Amino acid sequence: MVRAYLTRTAAPNAMACPYVLDSPHGVRPDRGMKLHYTDGSPYARKVRIVLLEKGLPFEPANRGSVPMTAPWPGPTRAVPVLEDKGQTIWESDVIVDYILKTYPGAPAATDTPPLAPWLVRPDREWEDRTTLATLSTCAASMINLRFLWVDGLTAENSDYLTQQRARVEQCLDWLETRVTDEGFAPGWLSVMDLAFICPMDFALTRGVMNWRGRKKLDALFDRYRTRPSLIATQLNPSPPISPRYELERRPA
Numbered sequence: 666m667v668r669a670y671l672t673r674t675a676a677p678n679a680m681a682c683p684y685v686l687d688s689p690h691g692v693r694p695d696r697g698m699k700l701h702y703t704d705g706s707p708y709a710r711k712v713r714i715v716l717l718e719k720g721l722p723f724e725p726a727n728r729g730s731v732p733m734t735a736p737w738p739g740p741t742r743a744v745p746v747l748e749d750k751g752q753t754i755w756e757s758d759v760i761v762d763y764i765l766k767t768y769p770g771a772p773a774a775t776d777t778p779p780l781a782p783w784l785v786r787p788d789r790e791w792e793d794r795t796t797l798a799t800l801s802t803c804a805a806s807m808i809n810l811r812f813l814w815v816d817g818l819t820a821e822n823s824d825y826l827t828q829q830r831a832r833v834e835q836c837l838d839w840l841e842t843r844v845t846d847e848g849f850a851p852g853w854l855s856v857m858d859l860a861f862i863c864p865m866d867f868a869l870t871r872g873v874m875n876w877r878g879r880k881k882l883d884a885l886f887d888r889y890r891t892r893p894s895l896i897a898t899q900l901n902p903s904p905p906i907s908p909r910y911e912l913e914r915r916p917a
């Protein structure tokens with residue numbers, strides 16, 4: 666067993682992720698729907714892509730960076746959070762489900778394949794919900810790797826993060842068996858496709874891990890590189906991380 670000791674060394678890194686919400690789809694701030702997000706959040710990006718694809722106007726409430734100091738719009742202290750019609754909704758998949766059910770009109774985007782009109786395929790509900798849940802768990806572990814890196818913890822010096830990285834790899838191996846040559850739901854750009862692309866793009870752009878090397882997942886990732894809604898929400902690489910703590914690993 667190994668114990669880790671942390672010594673705080675420097676001021677917090679701002680994890681700012683600059684990105685402008687105005688898009689080629691003509692989405693403009695509106696008093697109706699309001700979305701709390703950060704530029705870098707892959708969960709929020711999934712929601713932003715759905716809103717862009719649907720052509721739904723919204724007021725952007727960009728929280729700038731993580732950690733965030735302004736009061737939180739929800740108890741989970743996380744983005745995205747959507748305010749609409751007097752309701753406040755959090756958790757990206759719940760938000761997307763809400764959007765698709767509340768605004769069932771055809772997508773404004775004319776790209777092919779079209780955005781799927783459902784969160785999960787009605788005839789494959791439990792299969793797709795399991796895929797979505799696996800994508801969410803995979804993304805959470807990858808995000809842990811990124812956020813704790815800022816504190817000086819990595820898979821190389823933390824047993825817990827070694828497990829987190831192993832979980833990401835194992836989820837990706839399983840997803841490779843589940844995905845088809847046309848994504849997770851052939852004929853559609855599905856929320857499952859977005860729940861894979863957004864965090865995995867974050868992992869590459871922010872230097873968390875190089876997950877590439879699985880044929881079908883690689884193809885899915887590459888297929889949507891030129892999709893306008895993805896280009897409009899593209900991530901910027903963040904400045905190099907200078908960890909806030911020095912970590913000394915001691916044998917038990």
Ligand SMILES: N[C@@H](CCC(=O)N[C@@H](CS)C(=O)NCC(=O)O)C(=O)O
Pocket residue numbers: 705706707708731732733742743744745755756757758801808
């Ligand atoms: N399961 C949540 C995850 C949301 C989440 O973890 N968001 C991150 C940004 S990527 C966040 O707001 N983190 C704030 C913090 O950790 O302080 C969802 O799908 O919306």
